[in-house]
Amino acid sequence: MRPLVFALAAIAAVILAPAAALAAPIAIGPPVGTKAPALVATDAAGRPAALADLAGPRGLVLVFVRSARWCPFCQTQLIDLREAQGALKAKGYGLAALSYDSPEVLAQFAARRDIDYPLLSDPKSATIDAFGIRDPQYPAGHMAHGVPQPAIFILSRDGVVKASLAEEGYRTRPPTSVVLETVSRLP
Numbered sequence: 544m545r546p547l548v549f550a551l552a553a554i555a556a557v558i559l560a561p562a563a564a565l566a567a568p569i570a571i572g573p574p575v576g577t578k579a580p581a582l583v584a585t586d587a588a589g590r591p592a593a594l595a596d597l598a599g600p601r602g603l604v605l606v607f608v609r610s611a612r613w614c615p616f617c618q619t620q621l622i623d624l625r626e627a628q629g630a631l632k633a634k635g636y637g638l639a640a641l642s643y644d645s646p647e648v649l650a651q652f653a654a655r656r657d658i659d660y661p662l663l664s665d666p667k668s669a670t671i672d673a674f675g676i677r678d679p680q681y682p683a684g685h686m687a688h689g690v691p692q693p694a695i696f697i698l699s700r701d702g703v704v705k706a707s708l709a710e711e712g713y714r715t716r717p718p719t720s721v722v723l724e725t726v727s728r729l730p
Contacts, residue, residue: 568717569709571694572674579605579702580673584641584663587650592639592663594702601635601729602699604722607676607691608642609713611652611662617642617693620716621658627719628660634726636697643668643689678713695722697729705729 573579584592597603606624608617621640631638641663642649649662663670668689671677676694681687693716694709706725708717 569711570707571692571709572676572696572707573704575704575706577704579696579698579704580670581702582641582663583669583673584665585646587646587653587662587664589646589664592661594698595700597637597639597661598698598700599632599635599637600700602697602705603637603639604631604726605696605698606638606640607671607674607694607696608640609678609687609690609693610642610648611644612648613686614713616714616716618652618656620693621652621662622656623719624660625656625658627723630723631726634723636726639663641665641670642691643671697722697726 582592582594586592594603606620608614608620610617611621624638624640628638639661643665645666646664649664652658653662665671668677668691671689671691674691674696676691678687678690678692681690692709693713694707695717696704697706699705706729708721708725710717
């Protein structure tokens, strides 16, 4: 009887726990302290994107999302990040998000959702692959082939990874408050 009670209690704890409490931080992509790969992407207007143009005086918060077109978790995250843009700028950081979406998809999403920070297009997943965060569960030919595992990298102005934030799975993302706290703790 006792093992059954413990098993039921464990199941109830998992079912009743908030989703954020179940998410586990994971380490993916280039390690902290190493130089991040160069950006190979364009902005929503189709112009080449460069770290020097996107970064603030202290660096760049670079957010990798799966898709602004079809991923509701990404869409929510991109909308939530609007609120962090001013605080990040005040702390000396630029903000940009990158996905495999075309510039047209990103421009339409930004216009519809009043997003004025850069949304970057990496349709061939060159930057996604260089960061080593392509989601391996989607084979060639699948509509999601080439999407990144969601992650946030905080880069210095010279491209060194100062911090990275990622959670297991694609449904839970580091909250904006955690991004702001992380930036605040950086030297």
